[in-house]
Amino acid sequence: MLSETFAFGDSAIHRLDPRLRVVFAGLLSILTAILNRFPAVIFAVFLALVLIGASRLPVRQVLARLAVVNGLVLFIWLILPWTFEGTPVVEIGPLVGSWEGIRLCALITLKSNAIILALIALVATMPVATLGYALHHLHLPDKLVYLLLMTYRYIFVIETEYQQLARAARIRCFKPGTNLHTYKTYAYMVGMLFVRASARAQRVHQAMVCRGFSGKFYCLHEFAFKSSDWAWSSAMGISLIVLGGLEWAPIV
Amino acid sequence: MGADRLVIDLENISFAYPDGRDVLSGLSFKLDKGARAGLIGPNGSGKTTLLHMIMGLIPPSEGAIRLFGREMRSEKDFHESRKNIGLVFQNPDDQLFSPTVLEDVAFGPLNLGASPEEARDIAVKTLKDLHLTGFEDRISYRLSGGEKKLVALATVLAMNPAVLVMDEPTTGLDEKTNDRIVSILNTLDKTLLIVSHEYNFLARTTDDFYGIRDGQIFYAGESATLHTHYHAHAAGEVPHKHI
Structure with missing residues (x-):
């Protein structure tokens, strides 16, 4: 039912402090979700691919998981371009496809893939118990x-x-x-x-x-923030700033 | 024997299910410190109800429960007594709720106020005592039935209770695990109360056994007289004594 296939490994990502991974996955997902410019979105996809690469997960299985998401995205492509008001670009019988609709579909496709890939690389690489702690x-x-x-x-x-x-x-x-x-x-x-x-x-x-439970939970797990975690967190911080810059910097 | 040696003292306990069916009616039962007692009774005779009552999980409709010489009146009283009486549930899946074995065994000591390091040490030691070293990071749901049972026993023993209460400890276990539990119980210096249907198991782990019938407990004899009958026998169905 829950196989946690990606949870155990020995890549750079697997060794990262789980807290850092959860925080970065959260920030990156939220930021990606509100992006609206293509260069920024493409950079988000690039970041996600870098993370997947660093996590050294089996490509085939990652693609299999992406297929599930893109099955849903496919439905958006079937509906959105024909129902979204805007500049017409294609006409099939009574159906008129708008440029704005297609643009929106492309954005959604890229964003959802970027977020899922980032979550697979950062969060699916830890056991559920570790995520809890x-x-x-x-x-x-x-x-x-x-x-x-x-x-x-x-x-x-x-x-x-x-x-x-x-x-x-x-x-x-x-x-x-x-x-x-x-x-x-x-x-x-x-x-x-x-x-x-x-x-x-x-x-x-x-x-x-x-066994004496009275409503309070205690946690046995302690995490240690290593020097490599600091290096990764600075890289992650910079990439978030670049992502924000690509989205919000004024176009000259 | 003085009253201070009594660890469990139930007086005139009655209990009815919500549907009105009487399970226990005017039951009295005393257990001395260091006693090793077995309890046998048909399905639905109220054995589990009785154990849960001793643990304070269900209040009796009538009667008094005294543990270690103190009358139990409120949840707060039971919260104290549970530090000294450990119950191993019939189904280990009910008992093991943590993702890993180590965390589950450390849960009790943490509740008793141990620091995470102390709790970890206690858990590791308890597992070692039960020959379960190497199980620390095993995922509880992936254990076999026998392993789950042994770990469930470890979770209770980690709290070092003076009294160990077990509800059908051998249900569904193979011979080997059965033997392991017997040898663990026989090295423990604790007061034991074991509910079981297995005469052989009770004969090997307890000194005396009690029966429960019509909502009452009665002394049924020394456990050494217990055995399973594989041959035709007039009294083969019920516990009895050979004279």
Whole structure:
């Protein structure tokens, strides 16, 4: 369900302080999302590609993940150019494609790919648990951090329970079809999953209480900011400034 | 035996499920310091309910719970007593909620006020004592059923409780893990209360055993007399004594 294929490695990016990676990924994504000029957006894509290169992830698998995002982007290309008001450039029957629509589509495509690539390089390269502790050290509220960590822990248990239910149905010759029986069966399964998840949440809480839990979480993990982290953070800072400059510097 | 030797003292406990079904009715039970007791009873007879009551997870509808000679009245009382009574849940997936083994074992000591370094040391040592060295950074959900059970036991032992309470510790375990748990329990100098359906397991880990029936607990004899029957036997279905 969650394979964390990219989480373990020994590249320069994998060795970076997770806090730095999370902060930079956040800033870069936000900045990229509000860009409007092509040189800036292209620079953002370039930055993302540099990060992917430095993380030494298998290209094929990264492309496979990009395909998912670009599947959605494809729908934007199918709709937006024909519905966006502006200077007409193409005409197919009653459909008129506008220059502004095409420009917007291109921007969205580049931006979303840049953000996803940056997140893959910076955030997918750490285990979910590490991400949780990094967020904890960045002073995200405890409740949110532990919500993330426990979701991660129990998503596998819930998946196993779903598999059990699905198997139980299959061994009694259940074949999904387009009929009320199928809908009902799936509704029961989902309902049963909710019931089990809530019962489990209660038992987990009881087990925690038995071990002295009183609402406060403690974190075992400490991160150390190394000299290489300082070098990377300056490079990251400069690249963000360049990105901002490309977007907001007055055109001469 | 003086009252100060009593670690668990339940008096006239009653409890009914929300649907009105009585589980425990007027139950009384005493456990001395250092005792090793087993508890046997049919499914739904209230064994788990009883354990949860001792831990303060569910309040009895009637009766008094005294632990270590103190009457338990509020959640605050139980918060204190839980430092000395550890419960190992039936399903280790309920107990192990942290991403890694080390964090889970350190969770209890951290709650007891240990610093992160101390908690880490305690966790490492506890794992070593249970021959689980090397498990520290294992991901809890990727452990096998037997490993999960042993780690769950470690999470409770890391708090060094005086009393260890276990709910069906052997369910679904293979012979080898079963033997490991037996040998761990037999090296512990703790008061034990073990709920189990496995007569052989109780015979190897406890001194006395109790039965629970019709909402009451009764003394059923010495554990050494317990054994599983594989042959036809008039009393094969219920715990009994050979005279």
